[in-house]
Amino acid sequence: MSGGADSTALLLHAAATHTPSALVALAIDHGTRVATAAERARIAGLAQRLGIAFRTLTVQPKGHGHAHWRAARLEALVGFCRDHGLARLWLGQHGDDAIETAAIRLLAGGPLEGLAGISAARSVDGVRIERPLLDRSARDLRRGLMAAGVGWAEDPSNRNPAYKRSAVRRVLNAPLPDRVGTQAQARDAERVRRIARWRMARERLEAEAWA
Structure with missing residues (x-):
């Protein structure tokens, strides 16, 4: 739980689909931005x-760069779940994140299966990691929060073009010159979301077969 729109929407979704007292919301303290303390206080409230119970985990990556931060976050989250007997970990990536990931992999010359974007579900050290918002767009999530009267925080680094994902996001969100182009972009986004939904269903069936 970062306090951003995605994690805030995830928190509301979890509360609506599960018994709140059985849930634990986890936040990560990176120690890099003063503003994050206020953001955590908002989401904790x-x-x-x-x-829903709320816990803050402090992480220290083993190197520099986003990849090291992601690895440190995942290690901390999975470790907490494992140590406290929590079988599932929900993460807040949405359909736009999947599209961005697919674009980054394509630009890097990755295989075609990388176009499916982010994995909908997988297991790490006995903990089932799931991303239930992959079939939703960032715009849809924000609309839902506004309709519910719930605010969120904005991380300025998400708009910093110095970061690869931010630069790709800027290109993907750039206005296109005509309506046809806009419709094509919407169709491409929907294709990626359909792939994500298919992948989620397949992975759940495989998990049930091995259970």
């Missing part, structure tokens, strides 16, 4: 109002 929301969790409390929803009846």
Whole structure:
């Protein structure tokens, strides 16, 4: 739980689909931005109002760069779940994240299966990691939050073109010159989301077969 729109939407979705007292909302303290303390306080307050326990985990990556931060975050989250007997870990990536990931992999010359974007579900050290918002767009999530009267924080680094994902996001979100182009972009986005939904269903069936 970062306090951003994605994780805030995930928190509301979890509360609506599960017994709140059985859930734990986890936040990561990177120690890199002063503003994150206020953002965590906001999401902690929301969790409390929803009846969900809230914990903050401190991470220290083994190197520099986003990849090291992602690895450190995942290690901390999975470790907490494993140590506290939590079988599933939900992450807040959405359909736009899947599209961005597919674009980054394509630009890097990755295989075609990389166009499926982010994995909908997988297991790490006995913990089932799931991303239930992959079939939703960032715009849809924000609309839902506004309709619910719930605010969120914006991380300025998400708009910094110095980061590869931010630069790709800027290109993908750039206005196209005509309506046909816009419709094509929407169709491409929907194709990626359909792949993500198919992948999620397949992975769940495989997990049930091995259970």
